[in-house]
Amino acid sequence: MARRKQRRAEEPAEELSVHELIEGPTQDLSAARAASVTRDLSDATADVTRDLSAVAGTVVGPAAVGTEGRVRIDLPRMPAAGALYRRALLGALPGMGGxxxxxxxxxxxxxxGVTVDRAHLADYDRVCGFRLTDRLPATYVHVLGFPLALRLMTAAEFPIPLTGVVHVANRITVHRPIEAGETLDFRTYAENLRPHERGRQLDVVLVGSIDGEEVWRGVSTYLGKERQAGGGPRRDQGDRPAPPALPAASAQWRVTPRVGTDYARVSGDHNPIHTSRLGARLFGFPHPIAHGMWSKARCLAALEGRLPEAYTVEVAFKLPVPLPSTVAFSATNTDETWDFALHDARSGGPQLVGTVR
Incomplete structure (x- = not known):
């Protein structure tokens, strides 16, 4: 009797629907699939056309004046990331996005009033390589507030659709250490919409405060690829800057597909380009790729214990990290500055370049 071929432990599952890839694993797929997918997508059809001004009528209390004259909308709770990804996926369908x-x-x-679940913090620390402590890694605060930024980016009037958007850079400033027992308030807004040779870029700002004091700030730069009339302005290959020189590697890490699914679980970022071969191919990637914020977190974990209590860490995401692959980490220290990088261990292609100062 022929033995059934077993899937390797590091390969992502292929039998899930696109809805389930976005939402993440469920306990009873067979029973819930038909009812929940139909219900969730039908609910999202009406919701996808709602703009942010409509949200103001659903919050507790009136809208107020926010930063630089923006309308501030206080939500009663942190949004659910899974529902927002379904909204984005539905909006990408022909005739649905508006x-x-x-x-x-x-x-x-x-x-x-956002609090920290210590079990979740410990799970995040394990996935990203941090030591288990009550002090929050700089990148963990990004995870806490990410659903709020995601709600902003999935609004009907947001100029760049979430599906296919490329996270090209991230800057985090930690003003002081944050402990797990503290309660955070978050606010988010977008700024600096600007042209790019491949479309448009913008910055999504996420600010964390405690008792009215800003203690953490993150700025994520996103690229929305767009076709320009006539193909758009393109630089000649000879005009492109040479790739940065990378120092000798100090460590190598094997990055398996489990990194994509595990980080999706602890971050709430269930974008299928990170968790499924099918989902990755739908967006033009031959294999799933690691989350950029996992790559940044893993680099900071390698520098743990050598960073000051207040600092700014900035990274540029150069090339995707395929799952699976082997990456090489390198870091150099000059005065109070760390320069670090990830590159493909085989080809040497730069995947992430960062600085702590």
Whole structure:
């Protein structure tokens, strides 16, 4: 009797629907599939056309004036990331997305009273390589507030659709250490919409405060690829800057597909380009790729114990990290500055370049 071929432990599952890839694993797929997918997508059909001004009528209390004259909308709770990804996926279907706004929405979303689940923090630390302590890694605060930024980016009038958007850079400033027992308030807004040779870029700002004091700030730069009329302005290959020189590697890490699914579980970022071969191919990647914020977190974990209590860490995501692959980490220290990088261990191609100062 022929033995059934078993899937390797490091390969992501292929039998899930696109809805389930976005939402993440469920306990009873067979029983819930038909009812929940139909219900969730039908609910999202009506919701996908709602703009952020409509949200103001659902919050507790009136909208207020936020940063730089933006309308501040206080949400009663942190949004659910899974539902927002379903909204984004539905909006990408032909005839479902509607017209996107030409400018950034002049709103600021806010949520108060966000607490830390220590079990979740420990799980995140294990996935990213941090030591198990009550002090929050800089990148963990990004995870806490990410659903709020995701809600902003999935608004009908947001100028760049979430599906296919490329996270090209991230800057985090830690003003002081944050402990697991503290309660955070978050606000988020978008700024600096600008042209790019392949489309448009913008910055999504996420701010964490405790008792009215800003203690953490993250700025994520996203690229929305767009076709310009006539192909758009393109630089000649000879005009492109040479790749940065990388120092000798100090460590090598094997990055398996489990990194994609494990980080999706602890971060709430269930984008299928990170968790499924099918999902990755739908967006033009031959294999799933690691989350950029996992790569940044893993580098910071390698520098743990050598960073000051207050610092800014900035990274540029150069090339995707395929799952599976082997990456090489390198870091150099000059005065109070760390320069670090990830590159493909076989080809030497730069995947992430960062600085701590």
């Amino acid at each position: 017209r996107r706004g030409p400018e950034l929405p002049e709103v600021e979303l806010a949520v108060s």
